[in-house]
Amino acid sequence: MEIVTSIVAGILFMTATYLMLSKSLLRIIIGTGLLSHGAHLLILTMGGLKKGTVPLLDEHAASYVDPLPQALILTAIVISFGVTAFFLVLAYRSYQELGTDDMDQMRGNDQK
Amino acid sequence: MNNNIIILPIIIPMITAVLLIFFNKQEKVQKYLSAVSSVINIGISVFLVHYVHTNGIISLEVGDWKAPFGIVLVADMYAILLVLTANIIVFACLLFSYKIVDYHRSKFFYYSGVMFLLTGVSGAFLTGDLFNLFVFYEVMLMSSYFLIVHGNSKPQLRETIKYILVNVISSALFVISVAFLYAVTGTLNMADLSLRVAELGSSGIIAAISIMYLIVFGLKGAIFPLFFWMPGSYQAPPAAVTALFGALLTKVGVYSITRVFTLIFLQDIAFTHTFIAWLAVLTIIFGVIGAISFSDIKQIVIYNILTGVGVILFGVSTMTKSGLEGSVYYMIHDMIIKGLLFLLVGIVFSITGTTNLEKFSGLIKKYPTLGWMFFIAALALAGIPPLSGFIGKLKIVQGGFEQGEFVLAFAVLLSSLLVLYSVMKIFINGFWGEEKIPQVLETSQVKSLYVPAAFLLALSLFYGLGTEFISSYIKQAEQVLLSPDLYIEAVLKE
Numbered sequence: 149m150e151i152v153t154s155i156v157a158g159i160l161f162m163t164a165t166y167l168m169l170s171k172s173l174l175r176i177i178i179g180t181g182l183l184s185h186g187a188h189l190l191i192l193t194m195g196g197l198k199k200g201t202v203p204l205l206d207e208h209a210a211s212y213v214d215p216l217p218q219a220l221i222l223t224a225i226v227i228s229f230g231v232t233a234f235f236l237v238l239a240y241r242s243y244q245e246l247g248t249d250d251m252d253q254m255r256g257n258d259q260k
Numbered sequence: 261m262n263n264n265i266i267i268l269p270i271i272i273p274m275i276t277a278v279l280l281i282f283f284n285k286q287e288k289v290q291k292y293l294s295a296v297s298s299v300i301n302i303g304i305s306v307f308l309v310h311y312v313h314t315n316g317i318i319s320l321e322v323g324d325w326k327a328p329f330g331i332v333l334v335a336d337m338y339a340i341l342l343v344l345t346a347n348i349i350v351f352a353c354l355l356f357s358y359k360i361v362d363y364h365r366s367k368f369f370y371y372s373g374v375m376f377l378l379t380g381v382s383g384a385f386l387t388g389d390l391f392n393l394f395v396f397y398e399v400m401l402m403s404s405y406f407l408i409v410h411g412n413s414k415p416q417l418r419e420t421i422k423y424i425l426v427n428v429i430s431s432a433l434f435v436i437s438v439a440f441l442y443a444v445t446g447t448l449n450m451a452d453l454s455l456r457v458a459e460l461g462s463s464g465i466i467a468a469i470s471i472m473y474l475i476v477f478g479l480k481g482a483i484f485p486l487f488f489w490m491p492g493s494y495q496a497p498p499a500a501v502t503a504l505f506g507a508l509l510t511k512v513g514v515y516s517i518t519r520v521f522t523l524i525f526l527q528d529i530a531f532t533h534t535f536i537a538w539l540a541v542l543t544i545i546f547g548v549i550g551a552i553s554f555s556d557i558k559q560i561v562i563y564n565i566l567t568g569v570g571v572i573l574f575g576v577s578t579m580t581k582s583g584l585e586g587s588v589y590y591m592i593h594d595m596i597i598k599g600l601l602f603l604l605v606g607i608v609f610s611i612t613g614t615t616n617l618e619k620f621s622g623l624i625k626k627y628p629t630l631g632w633m634f635f636i637a638a639l640a641l642a643g644i645p646p647l648s649g650f651i652g653k654l655k656i657v658q659g660g661f662e663q664g665e666f667v668l669a670f671a672v673l674l675s676s677l678l679v680l681y682s683v684m685k686i687f688i689n690g691f692w693g694e695e696k697i698p699q700v701l702e703t704s705q706v707k708s709l710y711v712p713a714a715f716l717l718a719l720s721l722f723y724g725l726g727t728e729f730i731s732s733y734i735k736q737a738e739q740v741l742l743s744p745d746l747y748i749e750a751v752l753k754e
Contacts, residue, residue, distance in 0.1 A: 238424065
């Protein structure tokens with residue numbers, strides 16, 4: 149199972165890299181979204197995907213899944229939410245001000 | 261019990277930032293509140309430096325959970341000295357901001373942003389947990405996104421997009437590296453990690469993960485192949501913000517590299533540390549090339565950040581007593597002097613309205629104080645003996661020679677010459693020559709801007725002249741870096 153999720157995470161990273169190397173700003177932001185998905189999936193995988201019940205003590209099970217990676221992912225998700233929201237608004241504002249979403253046309257020289 | 265005091269340098273700026281949100285319309289309240297909290301912070305940091313000096317490393321288990329299971333905050337001498345320096349820089353930049361930042365900008369939470377930035381920086385210096393370090397990095401970076409775009413001009417919008425993109429990628433890489441290291445060792449506490457990695461011995465996977473950490477922190481700290489984002493991003497925001505960034509942000513990356521490669525990844529020094537040494541020297545070379553090729557004073561100082569980062573990292577990579585000691589000396593010197601130089605550039609900009617050297621000259625006749633302050637700062641940056649940059653570079657080069665890295669150590673020495681050339685170019689072309697100033701401000705109008713710069717300059721002079729006084733503190737910092745057992749014992753006390 150870990151092998152499958154690792155491959156899926158790899159495909160996410162691949163797609164993210166491809167999108168982030170493109171010209172349109174919106175595609176780049178979609179790329180960052182996929183990149184964080186890949187990273188979160190990788191934490192889950194690296195914590196181990198062994199069989200066990202959900203980490204709730206009410207379950208009274210013999211074994212639970214590792215709760216630490218889940219806490220890490222939850223933290224990383226809200227952080228990337230915040231950054232993505234900021235990034236999207238920034239893209240909106242810069243589309244208004246600069247009038248383009250093409251990264252090539254955002255090349256600045258000196259003061260302008 | 262007493263150890264609770266470690267958390268104060270993190271929590272005071274945080275509470276101040278939250279309070280400042282409520283007073284965003286009252287400019288006076290904002291100024292007083294941020295100044296008072298900054299002064300209190302400096303006082304606490306000084307006390308903590310003294311406390312660590314007498315009692316050794318102190319660690320705080322947050323919420324009383326035993327060490328590897330909960331989050332620990334660790335104050336060793338290196339971390340606490342950097343917290344003190346960061347607080348001093350923030351205080352100077354606040355004084356500068358009071359004059360530069362108008363009401364229109366300050367009512368949009370400018371001072372809150374500065375305080376949150378300080379929270380992130382102090383937290384990153386003091387934490388003893390890898391994922392917690394990630395979180396404090398994000399606190400710091402979010403505030404820096406906010407500060408860099410604050411003001412909303414076109415170049416700021418454009419550069420912020422690039423800055424955020426680079427940092428989003430490096431944050432994702434940080435998460436991935438944490439995941440890999442967690443899979444191999446099963447822990448996140450740095451002291452515990454150090455023990456577990458030592459048990460594993462030298463294995464290929466640890467070397468690979470260590471290089472991933474180098475890439476992550478190298479992106480934050482702007483080392484050789486990963487510095488491409490810095491010149492543009494630091495050009496965009498106004499002077500007070502650039503001073504904060506130049507003095508604090510890259511240094512947190514450098515501190516993390518130092519911490520990780522003196523505490524955790526020690527199994528394969530021949531490979532990792534030689535790699536860092538080469539990257540450090542290449543960073544220095546690219547830094548000086550940039551610094552001598554530009555005729556824009558802001559760009560010259562920005563490229564000098566690169567050189568500073570390279571010199572510190574070279575000291576770390578030698579892993580000798582003198583090399584590490586030198587890197588601690590140089591780190592603190594570099595934070596102060598970069599803050600100072602960016603403030604001076606900011607003063608020049610508010611006088612002339614430009615940072616392009618070809619557009620002004622002969623400033624010294626009208627503004628002699630500014631000229632001589634810049635002259636002393638330039639000499640200190642290059643490392644002329646009685647001033648602050650000397651002792652650090654001396655020790656670093658000595659460490660390089662002890663390791664037999666003659667070529668690399670000579671490159672570090674030669675870089676000083678080019679650094680001196682690049683800042684003297686500013687002095688000769690901008691301050692000497694016939695008087696040509698695009699717009700003239702009366703001396704009284706800029707006088708209040710001199711105060712924070714003079715404060716940092718005095719500190720830098722004291723740091724250079726009072727080396728004897730500081731050396732016992734620096735030695736203590738270097739001891740912990742050289743023998744990680746001290747750190748591990750303090751955190752995982754049985």
